[in-house]
Amino acid sequence: MVSIFIIDDEETIRYLYQEGLTMEGHQIIGTAQNGMQAIENIEGMKSYPDVIILDHRMPIKNGIETLKELRKNKIASKSKILFVTADPTIREEANNLGVSLFIQKPFSILKLAKLITNLFN
Amino acid sequence: MSDKPTISSFEAIFDASPMSIIIVQDLTKVVYCNKTFIEVSGYSSEDVQEMEILDFVHKDDIVLIKDRQKILLEGEEPERRFTMRFMHKDGSIILTQVTGDNIIYNGKPARIMTGANISAQPLSDQSPELVSALLDALTHHTELGFWVDDLDDHTMYINERLCEVLGYTYDEIKDKSVTDFLDPVSHESYLQSIENRKKGTPTSSYELILIDRLGRPNTFRVIGSTLYDSNNQPMASVGFFANIEPMKKLSTIVSTLNKYALYSRYKDLSSFWNKVVDDVLSIFYSDHGMVFLDNEVLAKKGEFALNFSPTDVLEDLTKKGDIVSCLDTDCSHFFDGAQSVLLATMFLNQQPAGFILIGSDIENLYLPQDVDLFMTFANQITMNYEHHFLYIESEEEREYVSILLDILSHDFLNANTSVHGYLELLDQGLDTQNVEKFKEFLSRSINVVERSERILQTVQQLTKIQKERQAKRTLPLRPILENAIELQKTMFYPRKIDVTFECPKKTNVIAGDLLQNVFENVINNAVKYTEDQDVKLDIDCISVEIEESKLMEIRFTDYGMGIPDDIKPRFFRRLTRGDHRFQEGSGLGLYLARVILDTYNGEIRFSNRVPDDYTKGTVVIIQIPEG
Numbered sequence: 001m002v003s004i005f006i007i008d009d010e011e012t013i014r015y016l017y018q019e020g021l022t023m024e025g026h027q028i029i030g031t032a033q034n035g036m037q038a039i040e041n042i043e044g045m046k047s048y049p050d051v052i053i054l055d056h057r058m059p060i061k062n063g064i065e066t067l068k069e070l071r072k073n074k075i076a077s078k079s080k081i082l083f084v085t086a087d088p089t090i091r092e093e094a095n096n097l098g099v100s101l102f103i104q105k106p107f108s109i110l111k112l113a114k115l116i117t118n119l120f121n
Numbered sequence: 122m123s124d125k126p127t128i129s130s131f132e133a134i135f136d137a138s139p140m141s142i143i144i145v146q147d148l149t150k151v152v153y154c155n156k157t158f159i160e161v162s163g164y165s166s167e168d169v170q171e172m173e174i175l176d177f178v179h180k181d182d183i184v185l186i187k188d189r190q191k192i193l194l195e196g197e198e199p200e201r202r203f204t205m206r207f208m209h210k211d212g213s214i215i216l217t218q219v220t221g222d223n224i225i226y227n228g229k230p231a232r233i234m235t236g237a238n239i240s241a242q243p244l245s246d247q248s249p250e251l252v253s254a255l256l257d258a259l260t261h262h263t264e265l266g267f268w269v270d271d272l273d274d275h276t277m278y279i280n281e282r283l284c285e286v287l288g289y290t291y292d293e294i295k296d297k298s299v300t301d302f303l304d305p306v307s308h309e310s311y312l313q314s315i316e317n318r319k320k321g322t323p324t325s326s327y328e329l330i331l332i333d334r335l336g337r338p339n340t341f342r343v344i345g346s347t348l349y350d351s352n353n354q355p356m357a358s359v360g361f362f363a364n365i366e367p368m369k370k371l372s373t374i375v376s377t378l379n380k381y382a383l384y385s386r387y388k389d390l391s392s393f394w395n396k397v398v399d400d401v402l403s404i405f406y407s408d409h410g411m412v413f414l415d416n417e418v419l420a421k422k423g424e425f426a427l428n429f430s431p432t433d434v435l436e437d438l439t440k441k442g443d444i445v446s447c448l449d450t451d452c453s454h455f456f457d458g459a460q461s462v463l464l465a466t467m468f469l470n471q472q473p474a475g476f477i478l479i480g481s482d483i484e485n486l487y488l489p490q491d492v493d494l495f496m497t498f499a500n501q502i503t504m505n506y507e508h509h510f511l512y513i514e515s516e517e518e519r520e521y522v523s524i525l526l527d528i529l530s531h532d533f534l535n536a537n538t539s540v541h542g543y544l545e546l547l548d549q550g551l552d553t554q555n556v557e558k559f560k561e562f563l564s565r566s567i568n569v570v571e572r573s574e575r576i577l578q579t580v581q582q583l584t585k586i587q588k589e590r591q592a593k594r595t596l597p598l599r600p601i602l603e604n605a606i607e608l609q610k611t612m613f614y615p616r617k618i619d620v621t622f623e624c625p626k627k628t629n630v631i632a633g634d635l636l637q638n639v640f641e642n643v644i645n646n647a648v649k650y651t652e653d654q655d656v657k658l659d660i661d662c663i664s665v666e667i668e669e670s671k672l673m674e675i676r677f678t679d680y681g682m683g684i685p686d687d688i689k690p691r692f693f694r695r696l697t698r699g700d701h702r703f704q705e706g707s708g709l710g711l712y713l714a715r716v717i718l719d720t721y722n723g724e725i726r727f728s729n730r731v732p733d734d735y736t737k738g739t740v741v742i743i744q745i746p747e748g
Contacts, residue, residue, distance in 0.1 A: 010535065010539075012539050012565050012568065012569055013535070013538070013539055015565065016538075016539055016542040016543060016546075016565075019546055019558075019562075020542060020545070020546055023546065023549065057531060060685070060688070086530055086531045086534040086535060087530065087531070105534040105535060105537075105538045106534050106537045106538040106541055107538060108541065108542070108545060109541075109542035109545055109546065110545050110546075110549070
């Protein structure tokens with residue numbers, strides 16, 4: 001069972017992750033609608049999530065900015081970051097910041113769930 | 122001893138005279154000449170005896186001599202003293218002052234003529250008529266002005282062309298000097314040139330500005346030269362005046378037009394056109410000016426007649442098909458005392474759309490070349506203006522295309538991801554007993570599809586914005602706000618939106634159909650940025666006056682999580698692909714609001730509900746011109 005933290009500003013997408021990934025047997029340990037909220041929440045956790053699903057386009061702090069913050073707070077080194085975006089032009093920047101997987105929208109929630117499983121097998 | 126002495130009695134005296142003396146009989150035949158004449162003419166006494174008087178006269182002065190002969194034949198007496206050009210044997214010209222008298226020579230009537238060589242005399246000592254006649258002949262066909270003065274700045278001669286440029290007759294100008302016409306700017310350099318002339322080191326080329334009869338400055342390039350007497354002493358100064366005013370005007374027009382390339386220097390279009398009118402009045406020394414374009418007087422200097430209708434003028438120009446008119450007469454209907462008017466049609470999209478008019482109460486103020494210069498100015502400025510707007514339009518189009526691409530590549534992909542995901546989950550074969558979950562997935566899918574529809578509507582609105590500018594009219598504010606509130610309440614149900622609303626009933630604004638969309642976006646944003654399930658929102662409207670403009674200020678105060686101060690301005694900025702870092706959802710809401718308000722000459726900005734603490738909520742302030 002993989003523990004997952006979801007960062008996405010759209011509630012419908014957060015719910016989709018929650019349902020789809022739970023169906024595969026993963027555990028959602030928290031969600032946030034922007035990067036700032038996410039960092040506060042994760043820092044308050046006793047143990048960091050195995051996976052952080054990070055959307056790029058969000059208010060307050062976007063995915064790349066949140067990623068930099070996660071690295072600064074050493075969270076990124078403890079969790080695998082799955083970076084999700086519709087914009088392929090930021091792939092290189094995201095990879096350079098150490099993301100584990102760059103996932104381009106649109107994607108299949110079930111395939112994503114399997115991908116996470118495989119990531120830990 | 123005869124009663125009268127014969128000429129031979131005086132030959133010794135005549136030969137001792139420094140003057141040339143000849144005796145002519147039968148009007149033309151030279152029957153006697155003294156030694157001085159032989160010396161001065163270069164001919165021998167034998168040669169002279171074979172010659173006639175006209176053989177010694179310059180061809181251009183033959184008419185003068187023949188006229189005198191005609192007078193004598195009629196039994197009249199011509200003027201005793203006259204000046205002519207005497208031809209030396211070697212072809213050189215000797216300017217000679219001649220005195221003629223009737224005598225009896227060898228028993229027959231004869232004419233004795235005494236000539237003085239005045240070629241070497243200082244110009245100022247010679248007959249003014251002669252000097253003028255000579256100089257007129259020399260300078261008549263030139264476009265150059267020609268001014269001769271003595272070394273003390275007294276005018277000795279000025280040619281017709283220069284009189285014409287300065288707008289005076291010769292008689293009016295002859296007793297004046299160059300300094301009487303000098304623009305103060307040129308005074309010092311002219312005095313310096315006089316000093317240099319006296320020293321014998323003239324300034325060969327310099328610039329002078331002379332004021333003409335109408336008070337207009339005329340710039341001349343002057344090529345100066347000094348005349349010397351036979352003793353090599355400076356005796357007069359000659360100046361060739363090339364009128365470079367038209368060139369200077371053209372150069373000013375070009376540099377002025379170049380300055381207009383940067384529209385951003387001007388606060389607004391009105392200040393731009395006011396500057397244009399100021400400049401064109403200064404270039405053409407006029408005092409009345411107007412720019413009429415797109416059915417609007419954009420700038421005006423001076424009072425125009427009450428019955429003067431720019432629309433009629435444009436109509437008239439359009440009918441005539443003229444691109445420029447120079448009206449020096451019959452222009453009194455433009456303004457009181459109008460004597461000269463220049464009018465140039467302005468074309469937008471190759472259609473007459475307005476005009477630039479300048480005028481003055483001075484008669485015949487404009488020169489023929491001014492018409493072309495004025496037309497060039499008007500054409501160029503219109504083209505600059507048109508290009509400026511084409512550029513803005515193309516930038517806007519580019520922005521729209523960019524937004525559309527962004528919507529396609531992000532918002533629709535996001536929506537597809539959601540719907541695809543929920544359908545996948547349904548396809549997984551959910552426990553059919555779990556009806557609630559089943560309904561939830563279906564409901565969410567429908568919501569996402571509905572949101573996609575709203576995004577499409579936004580795209581449609583974007584395409585309408587161009588037309589929105591023309592659709593502006595007076596609208597009642599209160600019902601528009603009420604509709605927006607009600608729609609948002611429905612949209613966010615079951616979340617509760619508690620709105621405190623204060624807006625006077627009879628409040629009007631000048632806006633278009635998309636105003637409600639702006640309010641909806643702002644309310645939508647306030648709800649999204651409030652974490653609590655129940656949302657509190659205060660909306661109030663007040664009338665404000667800013668720089669003499671009456672505006673209606675609508676303030677939306679929320680109690681949500683707020684927006685950091687450094688991020689606030691970024692909400693309204695132009696969107697580019699992948700630059701939606703601070704936008705929520707479709708990413709278009711507040712940007713769209715700003716674009717729409719721009720078309721209404723309105724504004725939108727953020728402020729904190731509690732000063733210096735953004736976390737206590739946000740105030741969105743919208744200002745729109747009051748109707």
